[in-house]
Amino acid sequence: MSDLESFRAETRSWLEKNAPSELRQKATDPDAIVWGGRRPTYVYPQSKRWLDVMRERGWTAPTWPKEYGGGGLSKVEAKVLAEEIFRLEMPPPLYGFGLQMIGPTLLQYGTEEQRTEHIPRIVRGEIRWCQGYSEPNAGSDLASLQTRAVRDGDHFVVNGQKVWTSYGNFSDWMFLLVRTDPDVKKQSGITFILLDLETEGVSVKPIKLISGASPFCETFFQDVRISVENVVSEINAGWTVAKALLGHERSMIGSVFGAGRRAKKRTDVLVETARRTLGEREGRIQDDVQRDRVAELLIDQACFELTVQRSHDGAKAGQKPGPESSIFKVYGTELNQRRHEAMQSMRGPSAVGWEGPGFSEEDLQQTRDWLRSRGNTIEGGTSEVQLNIIAKRVLGLPD
Amino acid sequence: MKLVLDDDQQLLAKTAAELVSRDDALKRLRRLRDEKNENGYSKEVYAKMAELGWTAIPFSTDQGGAGLGVAEMAVVLEALGRALTPEPLLSSVMLGGRSLALGRFSESSWLDGVIDGSKRVCLAYQEPGSRFDAHHVETSAEKTTNGYRITGEKVHVLDGSGADAYIVSARSSGDTAAAAGIDLFVVPTRVGGVEVAVQRRVDARNAAILRLERVELPATARLGASGEGAALLDSVIDGATAALCAEMLGSMSEAFDRTVEYMKERVQFGVPIGSFQALKHRAARVFVEIELARSAVMAAARALDAGDDRARALVSVAKAKCSEAFLLTANEAVQIHGGIGMTDEHDIGFFLKRARGAEMTFGDAAFHRQRFAALSGY
């Protein structure tokens, strides 16, 4: 047996033993998502056990270095692990901005002290992170941000406001961008800094979304003191770090929505919904117009997945990331929106359910999911901004 | 299945790109069109392609081929598509030659001729009433004491003018649209009762109408076992469709590159038109569609070569995507070129015309969405 095969065999039997049965088949169940943090919550009691056994092995962050508590697996081993987890249809043991965004950024730009302090706690799910980039007057034009940080000895004193802070009210730490030099080109006076949200002077206020949920907040800072040790990279060099992190964020958002193992499930749900709501004859969707729409969507979905695969195959073959990766955010998110549009359209009058009787649980969820999906092309840089980036960086079109 | 070009494929791509850049195919296409040339291509250039071994690509080495696959054919055709090269490589190799090879035709001189480029064999399967359904066959194959008697009419026979022989689909039994009862026959142009008429298409590609009036054929003219015709036809057309998609990919990439270039050069209101965001975003969207098309083309070709279960579905993915992406690219290209894009003198219009021609070959996007849905079980 090759090393990889024996790794697979061991992983499989370990998972069989340790993956809690209650969570099997729950890979795409939103209630099975665990965010961790100082005040963790678990909808399914066994989620805690699943997190415990996985983080012991560093398998919440399989490819991160062992010295910081990660799994130390190679990319191929991590892929095997993901496949085996998928085989049991287990949800990921831990999810969040720590694993997806700030962790990779600290591994790249952090000091040794910052890594030792934060990475193991991210891997273990002990700290939940949020992102403090956007401000009321700095959205797409992020570099114009105004939250001010003034040096006072070995501290910065921060005043200002962030907005759209996803899960700010449930988070423990924030990575944020502050203005440390107002007198230079806007990109050159920004610093990337880490803040414990329990620090005095921080207040967080939830905002209600069109979907009815309140997943994000306004965050206010009044004379908040942050030690300079929490600066990532150099003072006034935050823009480079910010962009690197946005890269992680955009490819995550794009691939979460468009491709990956969950895509197959979503495909099945779409076809299943079409058959159920529109009728079928020997498995064939009866309404020819909707059938054509489903096929169009799934063809585009297939093309998108193949493009993600092409990008990975190219990277494995040692090629530089090609222009194809620039399309993931814009296309993946629009694909997700189209899927929700199609699901709504199939449901017909049942698509308007908000709460109460007369609608199934699923109808109600679908309405909210559809509304939430409209944000996909705004969060993490709007589609228009992505298209600007493609036009400029890839096509070389003039300003 | 790896969606990357290996070293040999990269080399092949380079050779093909070199030939295409030396040879101004678009100029030739324009000249042949203006002369109303019946063949619509240059015999010398085609001979050069055969010399480079391209006509041998997808055939096994015991058949005298190169033992390569659709993926390699796709690499070459993408390069040819860049210049809208009109030489009949796709039709003779992927339609004629592959029918002979898959149908195990007994007279090996025909396949030898296709492989060395000395003969051209076309596939005549479409009929006036068939639209995109290859199983719609009205042409009849009547059994005779020595073989068959064929009567019927075929249209849109790709590169059909000037061919040496035709592979003809004909029905010996069954309803007009039934798969059962179809056979494929090799019909040399010289046999009695065969009449070829040029069909002029918007893309200025060679196409013909083939009329068969009581054409007498020996029993050995049939490809494969009796009743195998529909399955043979499906395999051959799938391979050719993937190959055509690669050609379309090359053509749309070129139309797009020319358009982006133009956006940088053309000045209005004192600035290059490429600085207008309304145009930038449209260009970026076209770019996205072409990237998706590229992935689909590579996957379809590789799946066919590997005999993957998903191959047919992936061919439909590729053809649906390429048909729409090419048309989108070409429509945007003309729009962004402005008035000059509407003139016959400017080359960009050739891409628009080819987009339509290629879309209507082997099924348009709607046809392939239907087929994809059926193959996916819904």
Ligand SMILES: Cc1cc2nc3c(=O)[nH]c(=O)nc-3n(C[C@H](O)[C@H](O)[C@H](O)COP(=O)(O)OP(=O)(O)OC[C@H]3O[C@@H](n4cnc5c(N)ncnc54)[C@H](O)[C@@H]3O)c2cc1C
């Ligand atoms: C669900 C959700 C979660 C989010 N989570 C977070 C978070 O955790 N942390 C955080 O910091 N931020 C977060 N955001 C904020 C998000 O990053 C911003 O909303 C986004 O960058 C857009 O900024 P804006 O809302 O100010 O819109 P604006 O920038 O004002 O844009 C308004 C419109 O103008 C268009 N536009 C702007 N500039 C251009 C241009 N140059 N060319 C063409 N069109 C342009 C935009 O595309 C958009 O359509 C979240 C947003 C959403 C919807």
